[in-house]
Ligand SMILES: N[C@@H](CCSC[C@H]1O[C@@H](n2cnc3c(=O)[nH]cnc32)[C@H](O)[C@@H]1O)C(=O)O
């Protein structure tokens with residue numbers, strides 16, 4: 273299958289924007305500009321008045337939590353988790369996980385996300401969504417490492433790895449998902465680290481999200497969450513660290529030493545009042561820092577362009593420095609650094625040989641006018657629904673606003689039904 277995206281403006285890996293044609297052959301980009309004359313495309317997409325970027329990467333989410341969107345807002349993290357979210361999650365059946373994930377898929381495709389890193393229960397249903405939707409998924413079974421379900425969840429993570437790691441032509445990868453240091457005791461984390469190492473799997477975990485978490489961790493274990501992760505062997509596995517808000521210089525040095533990748537969630541951190549991650553410091557230290565939405569119960573959407581914008585804005589006001597995270601750097605956090613963070617090789621860049629995960633924005637409309645600087649327009653002004661074409665792995669998931677793999681009306685209907693049932 274060969275596709276030619278003809279005469280589109282495109283954000284290139286060096287941050288420049290140029291008019292090019294992009295040739296896609298199978299899963300990969302065959303050319304950006306300089307398309308060979310004999311390239312015979314099966315499908316030609318008119319790129320005039322469009323902006324192409326590498327697909328957005330949601331480096332931390334809980335897709336099926338879409339069913340709990342706006343169910344419990346304006347609470348602090350522990351109260352929210354323990355008294356609202358966990359009791360309802362306990363009622364979720366496989367069907368709920370599936371339709372919640374499908375609802376997330378519709379939203380992700382429509383807002384230009386091509387890869388998502390997910391942590392939840394019943395992840396084989398999220399794998400099903402990944403296979404059907406055509407998205408790229410980095411899946412981890414979220415494990416609360418204590419009774420009554422800790423051991424079962426751990427086993428399910430192993431089964432998920434066996435059944436789905438590398439599945440769907442490599443569109444699915446599987447990580448281990450110990451939920452957090454406050455839900456998984458050190459000995460349990462040691463066993464997870466062993467299991468991950470045996471399989472050369474990586475680990476997706478919530479770390480240093482709130483000040484209270486770090487204080488408790490110091491009190492109970494005499495170490496910060498990152499120090500504890502080093503001691504338990506988790507850092508040896510390759511870690512995708514959700515949040516990473518409350519960090520001291522030693523934590524940042526550990527992140528650098530072990531190539532920990534941070535998934536910064538500005539929307540969730542602001543909404544739950546968790547704090548402001550030291551993103552400029554992380555970037556300066558050379559820590560790969562990506563962006564995520566977290567679940568839609570703490571965001572409340574999966575719109576990655578919004579996270580790119582929030583990252584660009586939040587760190588400016590925090591540092592009282594309008595140069596803190598420039599638009600181009602924020603966009604890289606949402607694309608190139610995202611792909612690196614979740615471990616998808618050769619993606620996140622519009623260049624020859626990269627995986628063909630491409631998003632096209634239709635630049636017709638007031639928010640895109642006038643056109644001085646297209647990266648600035650995208651990051652500071654554009655509505656996410658100007659995404660009109662989405663390609664993952666060389667296949668079109670949406671073309672000119674029309675979803676190709678998902679039945680949106682049915683999904684909205686079923687998701688609504690599931691959400692009602694679990695909250696009744
Ligand atoms: N309860 C599940 C496993 C947990 S998966 C991941 C968990 O992370 C929770 N979660 C979502 N956002 C956050 C956050 O920001 N911090 C900590 N936990 C979160 C989410 O509600 C979910 O319970 C089971 O055993 O079936």
Ligand SMILES: [Zn+2]
Pocket residue numbers: 332333334478514566567
């Ligand atoms: Zn989370």
